[in-house]
Amino acid sequence: MKKFEEKTVMSQPIFQGRVISLKVDDVQLPNGATAKREIVNHPGAVAVIAFTAEGKLVVVEQYRKALERSIVEIPAGKLEPEEQPAATARRELEEETGYACKELTYLQTFATSPGFADEVIHLFIARGLTPVQEKAALDDDEFVELMEITLQEAEAMMASGAIYDAKTAYAVMWWKNQK
Amino acid sequence: MKKFEEKTVMSQPIFQGRVISLKVDDVQLPNGATAKREIVNHPGAVAVIAFTAEGKLVVVEQYRKALERSIVEIPAGKLEPEEQPAATARRELEEETGYACKELTYLQTFATSPGFADEVIHLFIARGLTPVQEKAALDDDEFVELMEITLQEAEAMMASGAIYDAKTAYAVMWWKNQK
Numbered sequence: 514m515k516k517f518e519e520k521t522v523m524s525q526p527i528f529q530g531r532v533i534s535l536k537v538d539d540v541q542l543p544n545g546a547t548a549k550r551e552i553v554n555h556p557g558a559v560a561v562i563a564f565t566a567e568g569k570l571v572v573v574e575q576y577r578k579a580l581e582r583s584i585v586e587i588p589a590g591k592l593e594p595e596e597q598p599a600a601t602a603r604r605e606l607e608e609e610t611g612y613a614c615k616e617l618t619y620l621q622t623f624a625t626s627p628g629f630a631d632e633v634i635h636l637f638i639a640r641g642l643t644p645v646q647e648k649a650a651l652d653d654d655e656f657v658e659l660m661e662i663t664l665q666e667a668e669a670m671m672a673s674g675a676i677y678d679a680k681t682a683y684a685v686m687w688w689k690n691q692k
Numbered sequence: 693m694k695k696f697e698e699k700t701v702m703s704q705p706i707f708q709g710r711v712i713s714l715k716v717d718d719v720q721l722p723n724g725a726t727a728k729r730e731i732v733n734h735p736g737a738v739a740v741i742a743f744t745a746e747g748k749l750v751v752v753e754q755y756r757k758a759l760e761r762s763i764v765e766i767p768a769g770k771l772e773p774e775e776q777p778a779a780t781a782r783r784e785l786e787e788e789t790g791y792a793c794k795e796l797t798y799l800q801t802f803a804t805s806p807g808f809a810d811e812v813i814h815l816f817i818a819r820g821l822t823p824v825q826e827k828a829a830l831d832d833d834e835f836v837e838l839m840e841i842t843l844q845e846a847e848a849m850m851a852s853g854a855i856y857d858a859k860t861a862y863a864v865m866w867w868k869n870q871k
Binding site: 514515516517518519527528530531532533535537538540542543544546548549550551552553555558574575576577578579580582583584586589591621622623624625626627628629630631632634653654656657658671674675677678679680682683686687689690 | 850861862
């Protein structure tokens with residue numbers, strides 16, 4: 514869908530980082546006027562709604578520097594170049610939780626912040642979890658704590674703000690709908 | 693919650709834009725090692741789940757340069773300095789849809805991309821919509837098309853990808869849970 518398309522007149526690269534890059538585009542608006550768009554490019558990510566045999570949701574607590582606090586999230590991670598989202602989902606689930614999964618089902622993709630970023634998250638559902646013998650290593654700069662929670666606990670964490678990010682909030686709402 | 697806190701050792705400002713700014717922080721990790729964190733600062737936003745008297749959801753289609761396509765979203769917008777979220781919600785609803793609302797209820801706040809941005813969205817529910825006599829002006833660079841959709845239509849738009857952002861996906865899932 515290209516309704517109200519904003520054509521790029523000029524694109525200025527500002528920053529190229531390890532995770533994101535930033536550019537400022539001059540665009541031509543539908544009425545012919547021009548405007549500036551500040552755009553963050555991100556490789557995209559996956560997130561996994563993983564259930565234990567007891568029907569609990571697997572979540573990890575981790576510190577988020579951007580928020581200056583730790584929050585409880587479903588396992589997630591960035592896509593590596595050329596990596597298929599399903600492979601990323603299995604990798605991140607194993608790295609962050611120590612679980613492999615028998616079943617992995619694609620649920621949905623959404624953009625997290627379309628006003629300024631191209632990041633999308635591919636959501637998967639994982640069932641049939643089995644602890645891996647040799648737990649894969651986390652990234653060097655990653656510290657997470659594993660938890661397994663009921664829907665009631667998840668809703669309480671939403672209410673308290675312990676669960677505080679869009680993908681996990683969506684996952685909890687989706688879960689509630691399955692009941 | 694400060695578990696696994698990452699203390700700032702140095703903070704380097706990279707970019708100060710109209711909407712976002714970017715910095716790179718050197719942080720000290722829980723194990724004493726250091727790492728870099730690329731962080732986008734955003735003023736925060738509101739989004740409004742607004743229902744017409746017929747029980748339809750009010751949505752707007754708009755072009756999102758970051759995604760290079762138009763998507764269908766619930767009305768939303770950035771917080772202005774010193775503005776209370778509820779006031780932003782009423783203002784954005786009126787600007788984007790031409791509706792004032794009698795009832796505005798706070799639902800929830802979530803962070804959209806905690807891995808690299810501090811953006812949070814405050815979600816509100818609006819009911820008792822009345823068309824305003826003198827429709828408030830959109831921002832100069834804003835072009836939107838108003839639609840009013842049923843839950844069934846919303847779910848079809850999720851399936852087709854017309855609805856494609858986290859806040860609107862969450863809103864649809866929340867709505868489904870109310871039924």
